[in-house]
Amino acid sequence: MTAIRDTETIRILTVDDHQLLREGIAAVLESQEDMTIVAQASNGREAVESFRRLRPDVTLMDLRMPDMSGIEAITVIRHEFPNARIIVLTTYAGDAQAAAALKAGAAGYLLKNLVRKELIETIRAVHSGKRRIPPEIATEIAEHVADDELTDREIEVLRRVAAGKSNKLIAAELDISEGTVKTHMKSILPKLDASDRTHAVMIALKRGILDL
Amino acid sequence: MTAIRDTETIRILTVDDHQLLREGIAAVLESQEDMTIVAQASNGREAVESFRRLRPDVTLMDLRMPDMSGIEAITVIRHEFPNARIIVLTTYAGDAQAAAALKAGAAGYLLKNLVRKELIETIRAVHSGKRRIPPEIATEIAEHVADDELTDREIEVLRRVAAGKSNKLIAAELDISEGTVKTHMKSILPKLDASDRTHAVMIALKRGILDL
DNA sequence: CCAAGGATCTCCCAAAAGGGGTAGGGCACC
DNA sequence: GGTGCCCTACCCCTTTTGGGAGATCCTTGG
Numbered sequence: 001m002t003a004i005r006d007t008e009t010i011r012i013l014t015v016d017d018h019q020l021l022r023e024g025i026a027a028v029l030e031s032q033e034d035m036t037i038v039a040q041a042s043n044g045r046e047a048v049e050s051f052r053r054l055r056p057d058v059t060l061m062d063l064r065m066p067d068m069s070g071i072e073a074i075t076v077i078r079h080e081f082p083n084a085r086i087i088v089l090t091t092y093a094g095d096a097q098a099a100a101a102l103k104a105g106a107a108g109y110l111l112k113n114l115v116r117k118e119l120i121e122t123i124r125a126v127h128s129g130k131r132r133i134p135p136e137i138a139t140e141i142a143e144h145v146a147d148d149e150l151t152d153r154e155i156e157v158l159r160r161v162a163a164g165k166s167n168k169l170i171a172a173e174l175d176i177s178e179g180t181v182k183t184h185m186k187s188i189l190p191k192l193d194a195s196d197r198t199h200a201v202m203i204a205l206k207r208g209i210l211d212l
Numbered sequence: 213m214t215a216i217r218d219t220e221t222i223r224i225l226t227v228d229d230h231q232l233l234r235e236g237i238a239a240v241l242e243s244q245e246d247m248t249i250v251a252q253a254s255n256g257r258e259a260v261e262s263f264r265r266l267r268p269d270v271t272l273m274d275l276r277m278p279d280m281s282g283i284e285a286i287t288v289i290r291h292e293f294p295n296a297r298i299i300v301l302t303t304y305a306g307d308a309q310a311a312a313a314l315k316a317g318a319a320g321y322l323l324k325n326l327v328r329k330e331l332i333e334t335i336r337a338v339h340s341g342k343r344r345i346p347p348e349i350a351t352e353i354a355e356h357v358a359d360d361e362l363t364d365r366e367i368e369v370l371r372r373v374a375a376g377k378s379n380k381l382i383a384a385e386l387d388i389s390e391g392t393v394k395t396h397m398k399s400i401l402p403k404l405d406a407s408d409r410t411h412a413v414m415i416a417l418k419r420g421i422l423d424l
Numbered sequence: 425c426c427a428a429g430g431a432t433c434t435c436c437c438a439a440a441a442g443g444g445g446t447a448g449g450g451c452a453c454c
Numbered sequence: 455g456g457t458g459c460c461c462t463a464c465c466c467c468t469t470t471t472g473g474g475a476g477a478t479c480c481t482t483g484g
Contacts, residue, residue, distance in 0.1 A: 024236030164411020198410040199376020
């Protein structure tokens with residue numbers, strides 16, 4: 001039995017700020033003989049530290065976490081270790097979030113309402129170098145790839161709109177003219193296919209462009 | 213050992229649409245000798261059925277679920293079994309949600325980012341007839357008890373505002389005059405302490421008065 | 425060097441939203 | 455039989471928003 005080679009065991013890092021969920025993942029994975037959890041982290045910063053130290057074969061990463069978000073953590077890890085295999089495991093937060101995670105280098109994107117089998121199957125697939133995006137998420141992302149994305153400035157404006165600020169106030173905060181804020185709004189509305197600023201904010205929330 | 217009385221074992225029902233999280237709860241609770249999970253449900257409807265059949269001592273209930281929400285399930289269960297001890301276990305969804313759950317009869321309100329100890333301690337406390345509301349949630353709720361609540365009609369209007377509809381369109385949909393919609397808005401904004409309709413929608417989302 | 429995209433600014437105009445006040449009708453609770 | 459609350463409706467007026475068009479400046483990338 002001691003002859004089983006290490007390379008046959010998938011070494012896993014789990015990252016989520018919900019201890020209960022990590023326990024659930026652990027319970028599921030530890031029933032698999034070829035999987036072992038080598039560390040757990042509860043935010044992005046800890047995830048990066050653990051990854052550097054342990055170089056897990058597969059990382060399960062939530063996106064919304066205090067301290068450092070999953071997207072940031074994925075970006076840092078993949079920058080240092082381009083071969084890192086990372087699976088996002090989160091509640092759905094919109095196509096923009098999912099697309100950002102994949103752009104940052106995630107190899108899979110799972111929703112937390114999955115069943116054991118999907119989790120295990122995806123870990124094996126990603127470990128062997130494949131990518132795994134569930135069709136419903138792929139579809140959502142595909143629906144918006146052709147869209148014109150909001151620029152950083154436009155998001156900055158929209159974030160303030162969501163805070164209930166008038167164009168005039170936003171202009172003062174950003175130190176630009178009110179006319180320019182209006183120009184940005186005139187660019188934002190058609191990009192999001194929104195009928196007015198309130199609608200634009202709602203769409204941005206649903207798509208994960210803004211956070212609540 | 214067979215002399216230990218049944219009444220010393222706390223019989224628990226867990227309700228959550230995330231299988232992984234239920235596994236986590238199970239892993240934590242089954243390490244406790246005096247706790248046993250008698251059933252699991254993945255939505256409100258199943259929760260009500262399971263409760264009727266098994267009469268668990270304590271129920272752990274999520275709020276957002278398909279089919280029937282946790283609030284509805286709590287309402288139904290407590291109507292049939294006024295002594296049912298139910299603990300809400302959810303990600304924070306605003307003071308309005310929490311207040312609604314407590315009004316429906318929940319005895320505790322826990323957040324999913326809790327640690328094992330809190331969960332176990334709360335189950336024991338609630339089982340023995342106590343109520344347990346974490347101070348940060350109690351504070352949030354308390355901050356708004358003095359507020360004038362939105363009426364059903366106002367929420368109906370606000371929901372449509374959130375959908376990006378103009379006062380005129382909302383008036384047509386509700387079959388009232390545009391002036392009346394404006395009257396409702398003039399009532400909504402100060403109640404939510406919002407500067408405009410966009411702000412009102414954001415506040416309603418954060419407080420759990422509206423869903424995304 | 426030129427093109428493209430982004431950010432900035434201006435002007436004009438119509439539509440929508442917000443703030444003030446007033447008021448009638450219906451319904452439930454004392 | 456009031457009192458209070460809600461929904462409804464209207465008035466007037468100001469501010470804000472959204473739509474159309476044009477134009478400059480700067481940076482980035484062939």
